[in-house]
Structures are given as structure tokens and as C-alpha cells.
Amino acid sequence: MTRLHDHDGGALTKVLATLLVLALLASAALFVYTRSQDPLALGVDAFVGYNAALADHGTPTDPLVTLEPNGQIYVATTVRNDGTLPVTITGLGQSPNDDQTPYIPVELHLGDGKTANPAGSTSGFQPAKLNPGTGIGILVVFAANPNLICSVFTDTSEGSGTEIRSFTLKYTTYGIPDSQTLDVGRTLVSVARPTRTGCEQTING
Structure with missing residues (x-):
């Protein structure tokens, strides 16, 4: 009886160990798969707005701004999940080379994807889940860096200036974090290239 009990216990241990290994392999495969994907895509349209500090921003067809201490630029658009798995947008990610970029994304709001003004969006951002094939409207606020x-x-x-055309979003897929x-x-x-003096005045307030 004791030998039979030991045998059954050993078999159960092997089964549990096998299941654990399979679960770890599945988790690793999911991690690798999700980190190799770029599931998010922007809508065709994007709308731009400015605060009072950037009232002088050139023509609507060729807008040009300079670095201003309180300057803000608003970009309204839509983002959708073109991937095969559900994702949850969790906020803004760090943009590349942001230490040399006059205006950077500082706030993310949910909106209708058309109104380029924070007054027409939510006051704060809550993580938003997107199933495959679905999308939401967002508003990204750019401010002086x-x-x-x-x-x-x-x-x-x-030297040449910079341009506002991109931003980075953080998201998770089944709890696995990533950014795009x-x-x-x-x-x-x-954005016109600032002078050193203008930059220092902006940074130092």
C-alpha cells in the first residue's frame, strides 16, 4: 500500500511539474509574441489646436511655432487596435531624443478624436481597453520641454527645427507592458529651432 501511495504521489508530482513547465513556456511565448508586435495605429485625420501663448502660429496650412514658456499644442486623433489581441492603453511613453525637442507630449486625454482643445476632453486619463478592431479618440497635449x-x-x-508629428503610447497585453x-x-x-538664450529663458522660467 505504501509503495502504491508513493507511486501515485510521484506520478502526480510529475504531472504538476509538466503543467508548470508548459505554463512557463506559454507565458514566455506570449511575452515574446506581444513584444514583437506593433498593434496600435492612428486614424487618418489629426486636428491641431493651440493655447493663447501660441496664438501666433503662422498659417493653417503651414503652421510654425517658437519655443514659449507656457506654449501648448493640442493634437486630437484616434488610435485603434489593429492587432489580434486585446490591449489596454495606459498612458504616454517617453519620446526618443526628448532632451533636444522643444515641445514634448506631457498629457493624454480621452476625447472625440476631433476636438483639439482640453475643454472638449476628459479631465484625466483612465486606462482604456481596446479589443482587436476597435479604437478611441484621444487628445495629446504638447508643452515646452x-x-x-x-x-x-x-x-x-x-540649424533646422523640429516638427510635431508623433508621440509614444504605453500599453499592456494581458498584463505584459510595452510601448509604441x-x-x-x-x-x-x-517648431523653429530656439536660440540658446531663448531656451535658457524658457527653462529657467
């Missing part, structure tokens, strides 16, 4: 490295600029503003940089595909707003 407090971490801008002024030493890369000159007092004559030599989304590009509108065209320049929404051109």
Missing part, C-alpha cells in the same frame, strides 16, 4: 539641453543651441538659432511610437505620417506643426 523642461529638460531641454540648451547647450546644443546657438545664439543665432542655426505612433507617427501621423505628416508634419502637423513645425
